[in-house]
Amino acid sequence: MTIWVIAGLLGLATGLRIGWALVHKQTMVSTAMIVALGSLALVAALNWHPLTLLLDTALHWPNISVALSQVALIGCAAGSCVMITTVASDRRPAVTRRIALAQYSVAASIAVVSLVLFFTGGQQQEVSPEQYLVRNLEPGRASLPWLLPLLYVMLVLTLVSWAGMRYSNRGRRGRALFVFTLGIGLIVLASAFLLIRAAGTTRLVGVGTAATLLGCAMFVVAVGSLLPAVQDWFGAQRELRMIGTLQSELERRQPVVGIGVRPRGPLMFQVAERMSQISDALFLEAGGGGIARTDDVDVPQAAPAQQAQAIAAWLFAGRDGENRAQGAENGDSDEPTGDAAFPGPEWLRRPDGYSDREWILEIARQYSKLDRAAASGPRR
DSSP, X not given: OHHHHHHHHHHHHXXXXXXXXXXXXXOHHHHHHHHHHHHHHHHHHHTSHHHHHHHHHHHTOTTHHHHHHHHHHHHHHHHHHHHHHHHHOOSOHHHHHHHHHHHHHHHHHHHHHXXXXXXXXXXXXXXXXXXXXXHHTSTTTOOHHHHHHHHHHHHHHHHHHHHHHHXXXXXXXXXXXXXXXXXXXXXXXXXXXXHHHHTTOOSSOOHHHHHHHHHHHHHHHHHHHHHHHHHHHHHHHHHHHXXXXXXXXXXXXXXXXXXXXXXOSOHHHHHHHHHHHHHHHHHHHHTOSSOEEOOSSOGGGSOHHHHHHHHHHHHHHHHHHHHHHHHHHTTSOXXXXXXXXXXXXXXXXXXXXXXXXXXHHHHHHHHHHHHHHHHHSOOO
């Protein structure tokens, strides 16, 4: 059951990468991630005993699932290495593509040699993958079919671990890369344990320890690969709640921009579309006639939060003014009406250091504060 949970998580991560590659432009990084995650999911699935027996029976060769697991692990190492070296490279795309093809070629050569040596070693009694490792990694029986792929996997994934730690940061993608790198490091450790046993040292580690480490590594890699999607979903939900109040107000005041239309597609796309419509509505609102202007504070001297607060106060005052006007027409209020003070069109420009998304979120945050303060204030 545990191995299928791990295989399912890795399969889900692979599917998300495939979906991302289909929606966006296919790149070497996305292809490498698909190869790495798909290969690791295959390693997990091939260690399920019923599937092992099914493959052995269908292909008429006992323990062939172990050889396929070796090939899949080599593919995982190659894909991870191509991914991290492509991200870290500052060379031209043509040069980076040739380097990636060279890496895949080396991995394919090692995989072919490992398969050839596996088949030339003859058939053995059919056993579980772990028992097969125990028998074939005993002193005096370890040979090139094990040493060659283990050395390749350990050396390549050590490079991946070093580069992953170097490029990890506190951002969303940086945190996911850090978790992914931890999983890769556990695979390096498991490979080192098997290599030590293959070299003839059986007292330090056992196959069970290496298998447990490999299972933990696959789980951590799956979590690290799924983490960006999970963070994006929760982040999009939070941003939708944050811009909801401002969106509703601008939808009422500027329906021409179509803010009321709910775009379809991934949640992050919906958030981006609504922010774009909010930005259009803000500039339409600022371009209306009869808007007074106050130049008490110079924009270059205003902090971004103060600039956003001025925009939010202008929008909020305009809402209150319209409500009072409607009340006066109905005879429900004797309060005078008037135009809301507009700080100036240059105040709508995003400050330096802010992206368009961050600027809309800051305005929405300040507007929500004013709305909550008005809602919690004393009622007459």
